[in-house]
Amino acid sequence: MSDELRFHGWQRSGVYDLVTGGLEEGRLKAALPVTLQDREDASDSVTRDIPFLIIGPRDVLALQAGAITGMMPPPGTVAAEATRYAHVELSDVDLPWRYTPQVVDPAVAGGRKLRPWLVLVVGTPETLILAPRNLVTLTSTVTTAHDLNHSARWAHVQEDGHKPVARLLSPWVLQPETAYVAAVVPAFKADGTSAWTPGATVTLPCFHTWRFKTGEAGDFRTLASKLKPGEASPELGRAPLTYNRVSPSEELSVRGALAPIGGTDAPLSQAVIDDVAALTAPLTDPRGRPLVSLPSYGAPWVADPSTTTWGADANGDPRHRGTGGLGLWAGIRLQEQLMDAATQQAGALGIAAQRIRNLTLGLGASRSLWKRRLPTDPMQRLWLYGPSLRRMVTGQGSVLGQVAGGDRPLPPRLFSSAARRVLRRGPARTDLAQPEAALPSRVLPFANTCALPPVRGPEGLPHSDRVSKMLNTDNLDERLREGLERGALPREAWVRRIKEAIARSSYGSQLEAVLVVVESSRNYSRTLLLALLDAVDRKDDREVKRLREEFLRTEIGDGGDLLDLGKDLVTEAPERPCRPVDLDRLEEVLTAAIDPTVPEPLVVRRVLDGITGLSEPKLAPVEVCLGLDMPVWRFLRDHAPDWLLPGVGSLKEDDVVAVQSNPAFVDAFLLGLNAQILSELRWRNIPIAAGCTPLRMFWGQVDSATDSRKPDIVGVANWPAASSLGSDAHQPPPPVGTDLVVVFRSDLFRRYPRTLVYVTQAALVNGEPDWHAEPDLASGRLLPTFQGSIGEDITFFRFDLDPQAARKWWVVLEEPPSGYTFRNDVGLGGAQDGADFADHTFNDPLRVLIRGEALIPGGA
Structure with missing residues (x-):
């Protein structure tokens, strides 16, 4: 269990600290001390206990919507793990004990033990019967399995650094492949006594219910614990082959796509070499008629494959010829599927052309x-x-x-x-x-x-730009604006006040005309405004006199009239970037x-750029090298698994063995397959570029850098003449050579397909692995490049790792995450309350580590 994970036996409101003991109609009695005191005389006070009842189970008719936030197993599950307890999670952490008509006894389990008023019961549809009106009948089988004397174990509060969660567990031990009904019911009657006694049959209110079904026996822990390094047969990965054209017959073995670690092909006898050479020698007819003879693997790409090392291997060794024949057979069996894929690509040739x-x-x-x-x-x-x-x-x-x-x-x-x-x-x-x-x-x-800005300036005065030039300064318009903002009077306000004064004078009609001219020209100079006030003041109007005196006292700064003049000199055109x-x-x-x-x-x-797959030269009649993205190992898995991993049937149940990939098998197989594909494409008049290798993918490994599948070989036309079958030069860069392949015979991956499998290097001491030290599982992991299966119970993983170097590595399996669950196959562990029971039964995620040296032949 994580150090951050904590369980508590119960949690509820502090109101229960006021309980005085005893029950009344199934409710706990409590009292609240109340003191009355005279504010003026502190010694005059009286204290009395105010009795009240705490509501109990009889007061609850139903749970609110959303009270239950989770169920395990989820409703409708058809393959639940039988080794887990069923449980529900509640939104309110105190809900399981909120209405319990009991108090905590500090002498029992240190005060950690308190029965919940709600319990989760589980039974088969025959033993737990749902009835109308939200009722449920529990038969004697269910009440015996759910003894309420131990119900304090079935509820707890979990804290894990996030929001606390309350949980109810059912103690029913599930059986494999069985249908179940789960129900949340009250654990107390209306009078506060237990809702049932073991062995009784009762009908109770049902607050919540769901159904599920368990799957096969066992779980990840039980299946993974059975895994063991297998004693692989020395012949695992080899198929027997009898060459009976020579006398005596020669017994050979052919390594499959997955082969023994460090295995090689034994040399052929001279008799076999001579016989194969005679069989594959070119035939001629005196009359010039075409003859059907044995296929020459590599002929679509090289005029005479026997002049190349890989061609001599593919055609002169009966083991490689047999593998190439498998590829021909695959091409024949898959021709419709392959041709459909090719036709879809070729359909775009007309448009491209x-x-x-x-x-x-x-x-x-x-x-x-x-x-x-x-x-x-x-x-x-x-x-x-x-x-x-x-x-x-x-x-x-x-x-x-x-x-x-x-x-x-x-x-x-x-x-x-x-x-x-x-x-x-x-x-x-x-x-x-x-x-x-x-x-x-x-x-x-x-x-x-x-365009030049428009010429603006007062009539008879120089333009402001000219003044700026004469003064050798920056734009005068900006300077004038700044001056107006700092020193100009609020002239418009004064004009309004003078206008009101004019309206009250006998000269209103004449002066209003003057004021209109002032407003239209916006010439609010101090001199002009003072002249207007003098004109209005001829009748010795006291209010106008006060207005005139206030105007004279107003601070306007030096150069007020000059600023007014500057306002007319602002000639800058509207901003227009150009x-x-x-x-x-x-x-x-x-x-x-x-x-x-x-x-x-x-x-x-x-x-x-809108046409992909073109060969050079691009501006020529279109010839496309079709690329068929089809991992063909699946053909062997479905039709000839003994060629994929010869002797796979000899693996024992729960065995784990290590083998390696066989690039020579892949090269020979794809030679035969591509030869058949090319002949079929030409037969169907599908244009294809000369020297093309349409299908270059055998496994379909994942390139972690691009998150896409990558081919296993480059085009055969690019194979160096001096390279042999299986050469690194036949693989796309960077070449991988032979890789480690770990094979499991177990139901684990069928039951848990999301199991994480990887390898990580063991801690080294003086260059040797220290199997007792903790490996670096966080940053040192190497994920598989490929995963495949043979049948229902054999799964293999390929890693970009040299098989011999794997002796110093761990093979690691991690249980897929499934949320918080609790095991029902570990007993009680002496648990007395819900916290102990949850802690003991908590299902910690499992990690399995297998020493690499135990899998490699010759290891420990």
Whole structure:
């Protein structure tokens, strides 16, 4: 159990600390001490106990929705583990003991023992019978198995660093392959006594129920504990072969796809070598008629395979010829499946061929026009490209969107075909224009010029830009704005107040006209406003006098009238960013992108990127090397498992053995299979590139870097002539050579397919493994590159690890996560309360470690 995991026997409200003892109508009696005290006389007080009853099981009619948050096994399970207790989880941690009509006895189990008022009961449909109106009948079998005298063990609170969880367990020991009914029922009657006695038959309210069924006997722990390093037969991975064409017959053995670690093929006798050579010698007919003879493995790729080392191995050794024959047989049996896959790929050849024909025709025409008609003037070329700029797409959008519109001075419509028609030479368009005015070399640079801001300035005064230049300072507009913001009076407020004063004076009509002029010109100078106040003040109006005196006292700063004048000098045009385009550079870039005479024009890459699987040269009649993504080891698994792992039937139950992969078998098998596929493709007139190897995948191992399956061989045409069958040179880089394969004969992986299997290096002391030290399971693990099965009970895992080096490694199996569960096959362990019982029966996740040296022949 984890150090962070804690169990408690019970938990409930502190109101039970007020219990005085005894029951009344099934409810616990309690009292609350209350003291009354005179605020003015502290000595005048009285204390009395106020009696009350704590609600009990009789007051509960049902559980609220959501009170039960989890069930194990989940409802409807058909293969639950029989070695686990059924349980439910509750949302409120105090719910199992909230209405228990009992108090905790500190003398019993240190106060940790308290019976819950709710219990979980489990039985078969015949012994636990659901009835209408949310009732359930428990027969004597169920009540005997659920003795309420021990119910304190069946409930606990779990803390694991997250939200605490309350849980109810049923003590019923499940049996394999049996249907069950589970129900949550009260453990007390209305009067506070036990709801049943062992052996009785009772009918009770049912607060919750579900059904499930158990599966086969055993679980991960019981199955994994049976595993043992097997005593593999020396012949495991070898199939016997009798060559009876020589006398006496020669007994040979053929290593399968999975072979003995360190095994090699015995040399052939000269008699067998000579006989095979005679059988495979080319035959000729005097009349020139074709003859059917033994297949020559490698002929589709090499004119004479016997001139290569691998070809001589494949054709001159009857063991490899037999493996190649297996591949031919697989090609015949799988021909419809393989041809369907090939036809789906070949169906795109017509589309690809049409695209490439159109591409080559377009390139030929465009190259001819480019050489004969391309203008010499750069601006004329740019003008020519204009209508296509909208269709040229970059990572930031179209070319037109980057060079025209927005903050660019060039208008987008200038590059339209309509603009080209307007500026075309003709009597109605260019007769009255200046010579060469419509030429692109004149139009484009002019349109690429940023417009000057409008000229603004007070009449008779110099423009502010001119003043800035004379003073050798920055933009005067900004300085004037800053001055206005700092020193300008709230003149508009004063105008409103003077306007009100004017309306009350006898000069209102005349002065209002003047004020309108002031407001329209926004000339709120101090001098003008004071003159208006003097005009209104002629009748000795006291209120106007006070207004005038307040105006005179107002601080306006020096230069108020000058600031008013500066306001009229703010002449800056509205902000309009403008970024002209480098037309010469734009023309160079566009010409380089469009030029069809370069070795690989942009349009070629654009078209060919949409077609995969093309062979070189790309701009030629289409020949595709079909790639069939089909791991063919499955054919041997389904039709000839003894060739996949010869002698596999000799493995004993629960044996674990180690073998290795056999690249020579894979090479010979795929030679025969691909020869058959190629002949069938040509027979069906499916075009395929010369020298193609359509099927290069035997196992279908997973490449962890790309999370995809990778082939086992490169194309046969790329095999070096001096390499032998099984050579590392036949494998895609980086070559893996022979790999460790661990084989299990057990039901474990059928029952628990999510079991994690990996290898990790043992701790080393002076270069030797210390099997008693803790290995680095976190960062030192090596996951399998392949997993397969033979039949229902044999599973094997392939690791990218040299089989001999595996002597110093652990083989590790980890139980798949299944949540918190509790075992029913470990006994009580002396548990008296729910915490002890949960701690003792808690199912810790299991990890199994097997020494690598125990699996390798010659090891301990």
